[in-house]
Amino acid sequence: MVILRTKSGFTIVELLVVLSVIALLLSIVTPRYLEQVEVGKETVLRQNLATIRRVIDQYHADKGTYPATLDLLIEAHYLRSIPLDPMIPSPSATQTNAAVKPIKPAVPLNHANWQIIMQDEEGKPGIYDVKSTSQGVGRNGIPYAQW
Numbered sequence: 001m002v003i004l005r006t007k008s009g010f011t012i013v014e015l016l017v018v019l020s021v022i023a024l025l026l027s028i029v030t031p032r033y034l035e036q037v038e039v040g041k042e043t044v045l046r047q048n049l050a051t052i053r054r055v056i057d058q059y060h061a062d063k064g065t066y067p068a069t070l071d072l073l074i075e076a077h078y079l080r081s082i083p084l085d086p087m088i089p090s091p092s093a094t095q096t097n098a099a100v101k102p103i104k105p106a107v108p109l110n111h112a113n114w115q116i117i118m119q120d121e122e123g124k125p126g127i128y129d130v131k132s133t134s135q136g137v138g139r140n141g142i143p144y145a146q147w
Contacts, residue, residue, distance in 0.1 A: 041086040042138055048083035049147060052114070052130050055079055066119060066126025087134035087144050088113040115145065 052070075055078045059067050063076075073079045117129040134144040 038139065044086045045132060045144065045147065048085065049130065049132070051079075051083055056127060056129070060126075060128075065124050066128045068126055070114070070116065070127065070130075082114075085113040085132050085134065087132055087136055 052073075055073050056067065059073060059076065059078055067073055067076075070082050074081065113133055114130040115133045116127050117131065118125050119128040132144040132147060137143050138147070
């Protein structure tokens with residue numbers, strides 16, 4: 001009597017079909033995922049800019065002058081910490097005056113990655129705006145540095 005043994009397992013063709021389906025699904029899902037990551041970063045950037053600008057305005061309304069550094073906002077308990085720019089991978093900061101002339105900060109601002117716009121108000125310089133230092137362009141076509 002001859003006993004026939006059936007082979008169990010997958011054929012090469014079946015494995016290739018499954019891998020092709022997985023590759024197709026990944027090619028559809030990955031771009032959408034990356035797009036949503038970018039949308040999330042832009043939302044965080046908008047919120048962080050709005051928070052810092054609102055706090056600078058509150059400081060100005062309370063003290064009658066703009067803060068000399070972002071650290072003053074923490075020391076005066078307007079912020080617990082300076083929000084980070086999500087578009088920049090490593091934190092650092094630069095300061096510029098209204099003429100966009102680079103100024104070396106008196107104290108290195110390693111906790112945030114913002115372009116700090118200085119204004120000379122009656123002989124008293126102060127920060128009146130912050131912008132992103134990212135060179136990227138938003139989904140709306142406006143560079144992040146102009147937000």
